[in-house]
Amino acid sequence: MRKRFKKANILTENVIFIILNLVFLSILLLFVFSKAGGAAVLEEKYAKQIALIIDSAKPEMKIVLDMEDALGKRDKNWDVKNIVTIDNNIVTVKLREKGGYSYSFFNNVEVIDYFDKEGGKYVFTIKKYCGENE
Amino acid sequence: MNNWNKRGEKYLSVYWFAILVIVAVGISAMVIIFYGKPYDVREIEAGILINKIVDCLSNADGTLNAEINNENFLNKCHLVLGDEYYLEIDPFGIKQGNFNLKDYCGKGESVVCVKRNVYLLDEENREVIIKILSVVGKDA
Structure with missing residues (x-):
């Protein structure tokens, strides 16, 4: 009886130990993945990506950018149209009201940006060089 | 025990x-x-800037566009350079942007400086070496 009790004790202790370890690892992994896909990181990533794309672009180019992961991270009451704004050679990406990342670009072009609801992607059209007649 | x-x-x-x-x-x-x-894309940005300048300085046939000078450079090449950029192009003597950024080249990571040499042919088919310095002084 004592031996059986000892064996049950060892089993219980080991099971609890394994469960605690699994809980600890799960919490750690959750923390890592939450940091990796955070809104602030995505705002910076897309602001810089869009600025570099505009810098490399020429008039009459149309660029379609898939921002699905950013759209999933935005605040639910934050309008999709407000995510990307381009003004005075500065690109701003905001996924929430109290947030946002801005990055400037040097290409003197007129950019029209809009969110294509059907395709679920952001579209950037490089219209013309600023100061040029159409 | x-x-x-x-x-x-x-x-x-x-x-x-x-x-x-x-x-x-x-x-x-x-x-x-x-x-x-942060994601540091300044070197890529400086490279893109140099590519735009080379496109601007060269004609479609690869010859040098001799019309460009320091006064009309930004207008002809469709660039807007604020305080975060500096450009130097020899032998044209073109210097645009924030001159102070050049002093920080090679001293830490506050600025990223990229130098490129390009060969173009002038009107008389002579080789011209164009040295371009592009400095991006944004926060990483």
């Missing part, structure tokens, strides 16, 4: 949790440092 073993087990479990905490703190610190660091 059995009591000694039980005491030993208690001390071991304390150390075990201490190790878990150290590992958790270590991993958290690494993740925070890694994802806290």
